[in-house]
Amino acid sequence: MEYNVYASACPTRMIFDRISDKWALLILDRLCQQPVRFNQLLREIDGISQKMLSQTLKNLERDGLIKRQAFPTVPVTVEYSITALGKTLSSTVNVLIHWAQDNGDAVLAAQVEYDGRMAS
Amino acid sequence: MEYNVYASACPTRMIFDRISDKWALLILDRLCQQPVRFNQLLREIDGISQKMLSQTLKNLERDGLIKRQAFPTVPVTVEYSITALGKTLSSTVNVLIHWAQDNGDAVLAAQVEYDGRMAS
């Protein structure tokens, strides 16, 4: 089977959809550093809602990218950690995040230039 | 200014939103190979509509990632090409696409395993 991401029927497209999910990428990057609990993620990832966090974590676990582990402490704590598969992806995602941080100014400048050019 | 992608107010977040756009990534990857015309992209990127293509191209141009160039041929042809800035991004995106192609089977297998585990 020839994989071609430009074909809509290609299974890679489905994975591509998952990858192009802002919350998933942020969570993956965060878990790459160390295992994190649910509410800790909720506090650290600014702007995410409980619902989206729960949903995204479930998807990531289903994809085999992260692992959920509940500890019978009181109150119960749940730790999310990255899997070996997830690690291979997150290293790429990391580069993407760094690109955004490094080139933010350049993109912003391009936008200003474009808007000025279009307005005139 | 400290850049922190986990903060919702951070400008990198805005760029991050743009990056996590399936069509943008596909177009960027395609243009990385060589300049392509509008209708050619429409034909090659399976499933994209005229509207989304036009919209995404405009965004990418505004971000300084691609360049639009019209030629006074008959009928007029418009060529989209990648910029230097876009090239730095697309090389990362490329790795992402290859990851999806290489690890598609592993993810699919994880999903099957997860679904079986949840059903029981």
Add this chain to the structure above:
DNA sequence: TGATCTAGTTACCTAAAGGAAACTGGGTCG
């Protein structure tokens, strides 16, 4: 004159994404 190429734009509409906030449930503290 009407069809066809180019590269789009616009209007309409629907399906889905996702936010806010309330609620569950088990356990502990005061």
Add this chain to the structure above:
DNA sequence: CGACCCAGTTTCCTTTAGGTAACTAGATCA
């Protein structure tokens, strides 16, 4: 007993993404 912790789930509602399809416009060919 009531308040508060964690880790979610559910409901409701609004906004947006994005698809379809029609339309613009200039030039050419038959």
